[in-house]
Amino acid sequence: MTRDGNGRRRVPVEQRDDGSLVFGYLDTGSPDRTNATDTVLVRAGQPYRAELRPYRFGALNACDISGEQDVRVQPRHSPDARPQGPLIGLLLSGRGSLEQDGRQCALAPGGFVLYTGARPFRLALGGAYRYVVWSPAATAAGPTPAPAGADPSGTATGRVLGATLAELAERAPAMSALARHERGEHVTGMIRTLLRDATAPAAPDRPGATLDRVLDWIDARLGAELTPAAIAAGQHISVRHLHALFARHGDTVGEYVRRRRLERVRADLADPRPAHLPAYALAARWGFREASHFGKLFRARYGLSPRAHRDSALRAPD
Known part of the structure; x- marks a missing residue:
């Protein structure tokens, strides 16, 4: 001690x-x-x-x-x-x-x-x-x-x-x-x-208020295990209700989580401060456990590999 x-x-x-x-x-x-x-x-x-x-x-x-x-x-x-x-x-x-x-x-x-x-x-x-x-x-x-x-x-x-x-x-x-x-x-x-x-007693929900809370909750925990069951339990709603909230907006729980995680990793790759860390370490920080799977998702969304994105972003003038 x-x-x-x-x-x-x-x-x-x-x-x-x-x-x-x-x-x-x-x-x-x-x-x-x-x-x-x-x-x-x-x-x-x-x-x-x-x-x-x-x-x-x-x-x-x-x-x-x-x-x-x-x-x-x-x-x-x-x-x-x-x-x-x-x-x-x-x-x-x-x-x-x-x-x-x-x-x-x-x-x-x-x-x-x-x-x-x-x-x-x-x-x-x-x-x-x-x-x-x-x-x-x-x-x-x-x-x-x-x-x-x-x-x-x-x-x-x-x-x-x-x-x-x-x-x-x-x-x-x-x-x-x-x-x-x-x-x-x-x-x-x-x-x-x-x-x-x-x-305080909960106020009646306005339209979209529950989804707002769910999105805030997810964004604050992107590095954690975020299964639909875990998200629903964290918000004290059923898994069925959770899926319905996203379906109303033409989205899915899994796709939203992947998209937000990719956005966070993409921002980290363009940041010179963690440039000493490999891309897979930054991906793991935001919840991607398999480096090869992350690389495929990143390329599919942004059209280039994590390394190519980092090289391009860090070479760009301020």
């Missing part, structure tokens, strides 16, 4: 036969796991190794967690612990999923999920992951309960909050205590708005 983001103390880890108990990564003021609000059991198949960097942003606690093991995380809530605020899990790299109260959310880089540590959950992380968990104090979050496994990252408020949290995570190591406190006040207000929106 490493020292925290404020350079003061180590995150406590207790090795057990069934995994590793971790506490104090959010509740940094708790000296033992009996009263800590954030105790979790981590199973990694071998001794747990990760870099954990806790930060304080006023009433908002955060922990930036990086590792390369596939891990499974479950809460170990103590009845002696004081009430805990909602949790927000932001995935910056790798892969992840969270299940709580019968709802399961797949996480792709840039996506986040709302949940609570006061009830059972199952968090899975892997693939050289970086996961930042945020927890406003229960009093700061307000009386609105945290939705179970809700995924608001595709909403307008969610997109703004997700981008803000990602930026805050990158800047945290260089920020002063005063700057962190000020940023925490702003972000906590955004979290209250998100919680209120996520738990």
Whole structure:
């Protein structure tokens, strides 16, 4: 384990036969796991190794967690612990999923999920992951309960909050205590708005509103496994309804996903920043698992190979 983001103390880890108990990564003021609000059991198949960097942003606690093991995380809530605020899990790299109260959310880089540590959950992380968990104090979050496994990252408020949290995570190591406190006040207000929106009764759908939400949800997860069943489950609609939404516009679910993925790869190939990465690596980033299949799809859509497109785009004048 490493020292925290404020350079003061180590995150406590207790090795057990069934995994590793971790506490104090959010509740940094708790000296033992009996009263800590954030105790979790981590199973990694071998001794747990990760870099954990806790930060304080006023009433908002955060922990930036990086590792390369596939891990499974479950809460170990103590009845002696004081009430805990909602949790927000932001995935910056790798892969992840969270299940709580019968709802399961797949996480792709840039996506986040709302949940609570006061009830059972199952968090899975892997693939050289970086996961930042945020927890406003229960009093700061307000009386609105945290939705179970809700995924608001595709909403307008969610997109703004997700981008803000990602930026805050990158800047945290260089920020002063005063700057962190000020940023925490702003972000906590955004979290209250998100919680209120996520738990408000759903308004009647206007024509096309459901498809708009589906498209936003897909675009936020293009690097993940996007079967019709997974998309429908993520939007709490039937697979039949999902296919009907696309059929009304003369499209199919699979074709839309392939088209959006190809557009993302095409943009990356024209970008000089990832020029050191081969085309198949960029394709894999956006969900294409087979390099030869990707090459055929790219040529069929754009009339030239990925390499030819990259060469042409990077030779072009600014």
